[in-house]
Amino acid sequence: MNSTDPHAALPLSRKVQAGNLLAADCPSREVLRHVTSRWGVLALIVLETRTHRFSELRRAIGGVSERMLAQTLQWLEGDGLVLRTALEVVPPHVEYSLTPLGREAAEKVRVLADWIEINLPRIRQAQSS
Amino acid sequence: MNSTDPHAALPLSRKVQAGNLLAADCPSREVLRHVTSRWGVLALIVLETRTHRFSELRRAIGGVSERMLAQTLQWLEGDGLVLRTALEVVPPHVEYSLTPLGREAAEKVRVLADWIEINLPRIRQAQSS
């Protein structure tokens, strides 16, 4: 959409520390929203374990609606993180897996999610104190 | 190990690997949503650098409204990740900083955000191919 490309003039050196993500028009924000979306996080975590079919994925992620899962997977596919493989058979058979890029992202997401699960007791204690 | 149904009797005690986060009623999900929320991610990243005042934080995060920033900070404060320190003076002076818990979370979040920023070129290339 908005392609004011700030990367064109970016020096080769790593200039990312607290990068332009803080700018409202930073294009990374869109990807970030997909990855950290309610179902995006969980889809990445599940797909990191192995390839899943659509309904398999849906069963694995408690509470997700068919509609939202489809939309989320389309976002992640559009970002090149998820690979959709449709077998032209009857009945349809579609498999979702992570791309190499997706595996890297999923790992970071899982680390965060694991941290929360592990530290939930500490969080709860902090809440009550 | 059949992973199609995470609700069916977890044999292992509190194994976090792909833990019960996949269950719709997992309490970790709420914290996860706060941390990965649109402004939560950015607030944590900014606060990781140093303590900020409210309006300072607002200026640092491009595009956030007063209302949403306040709400986000309340969520994170409620989760014990953010410390709110109000000085009873006129005009009011409120500082936001990370708790030790918050610093751990912020680090994981930043790693993810940095990865996205660094790899945005690869993501864009994946999109067009």
Add this chain to the structure above:
DNA sequence: CGGCATCCACAACGATACTG
């Protein structure tokens, strides 16, 4: 200055029905 209360627009979401 740092909120909170209210209102309102719209996007996200879930349930259901339907299609290839």
Add this chain to the structure above:
DNA sequence: CAGTATCGTTGTGGATGCCG
């Protein structure tokens, strides 16, 4: 099976005004 279409509901988010 794997979606899309549609609908009604809930939630998110911005704008404004008020108050300590």
